[in-house]
Amino acid sequence: MTRLVCDNVLFEGETGRVRLVEAMYSGVLRLDVDLAEVAARIHPVKQRLFDQVIAGDRIEATLTDPDGNTRGWTVEGPIDLVVSSPCGLVTLSYADVAGRHQSVVTDEVTGTGFDLDAEPVLRRMHDGSLRLVFCSMPPTRHRLGSGFDLEHFGEVLIGEAGVEMSWDDRDVFVIPQATETQLQALLRFIETYDRA
Numbered sequence: 361m362t363r364l365v366c367d368n369v370l371f372e373g374e375t376g377r378v379r380l381v382e383a384m385y386s387g388v389l390r391l392d393v394d395l396a397e398v399a400a401r402i403h404p405v406k407q408r409l410f411d412q413v414i415a416g417d418r419i420e421a422t423l424t425d426p427d428g429n430t431r432g433w434t435v436e437g438p439i440d441l442v443v444s445s446p447c448g449l450v451t452l453s454y455a456d457v458a459g460r461h462q463s464v465v466t467d468e469v470t471g472t473g474f475d476l477d478a479e480p481v482l483r484r485m486h487d488g489s490l491r492l493v494f495c496s497m498p499p500t501r502h503r504l505g506s507g508f509d510l511e512h513f514g515e516v517l518i519g520e521a522g523v524e525m526s527w528d529d530r531d532v533f534v535i536p537q538a539t540e541t542q543l544q545a546l547l548r549f550i551e552t553y554d555r556a
Contacts, residue, residue: 364380364409364421364423364435365403365405365406365409365478365495365496365500366380366381366382366406366409366410366439367381367382367383368380368381368382368383369381369423371423371425371426371433376431376432376433376434377433377434377435377436378421378423378433378434378435378436379435379436379437379438379439379440380409380410380413380435380439380440381439381440381441381442382402382406382410382439382440382441382442382454383441383442383443384398384401384441384442384443384444384529384532385443385444385528385529385530386443386444386528386529386532387526387528388526388528388534389528389534390445390446391443391444391445391450392443392444392445392446392450392452393445395452395456395457395460396460396461396463396464397464398441398443398452398457398460399457399458399459399460399461400461400464400465400483400485400491400493401491401493401529401532402457402461402493403478403480403481403493403494403495403496403531404470404481405477405478405495406495407458410439410454410458411458413435413436413437413439414437414438414439414454414455414458416437418434419434419435420432420433420434420435421433421435437454437455438453438454438455439453439454439455440452440453440454441453441454441457461483463486464485464486465483465484465485465486466484466485466486467483467484468481468482468483468484469481469482469543469547470482471547471550471551472547472551473550473551473552474494474499474502474550474551474553475494475495475496475499475500475501475502476501477501478495478496478499478500478501479495480492480493480494480495480550481493482543482546482547488537489534489535489536489537490534490535490537490538490543491532491533491534491535492525492532492533492535492546493531493532494531494532495531496531497510497530497531498510498513503554504554510530513553514527516553517533517549517550517553518533520549521545521546521549522542522545522546522549523535523538523542523543523545523546524536524537524538
């Protein structure tokens with residue numbers, strides 16, 4: 361069975377099928393018109409899963425439906441990306457976004473010691489800014505488990521990591537610019553974070 365990592369799962373009744381929906385917000389950038397930016401905010405673990413789904417691979421997952429029944433489900437496309445816009449929410453298709461981050465991401469560094477099998481990634485964009493992208497927040501496999509305090513983490517990360525940044529979405533931080541020393545300190549902070 362596959363580990364599903366996405367914001368929402370839509371159950372399609374008795375068919376035994378589910379669809380994935382990823383929600384994205386930005387107070388800094390226009391996600392509704394910048395598909396490469398949208399793609400750059402999707403964590404590699406989610407990208408792999410989403411790519412498999414739109415390629416037609418049979419993905420099976422054990423899930424609990426809204427009625428409390430746990431059973432095997434088949435994940436099918438399309439995958440919807442619901443993004444913020446000045447006029448409200450806009451739904452995009454992942455198939456239209458897939459792979460577009462390659463045109464704007466010039467470098468990617470994966471963190472360690474934060475979320476087993478879904479470590480955060482730091483992506484340098486073509487304009488020199490960075491995106492710190494987490495697979496899910498709170499993380500599903502952090503050493504603090506259910507004791508992980510998302511609000512505390514975000515506040516401390518912004519206040520003490522030594523890099524100017526904004527918490528732009530639940531799992532995305534936007535960093536206008538940073539030196540290599542600042543980035544190494546940021547990655548060390550994430551690796552060693554252990555306060556509940």
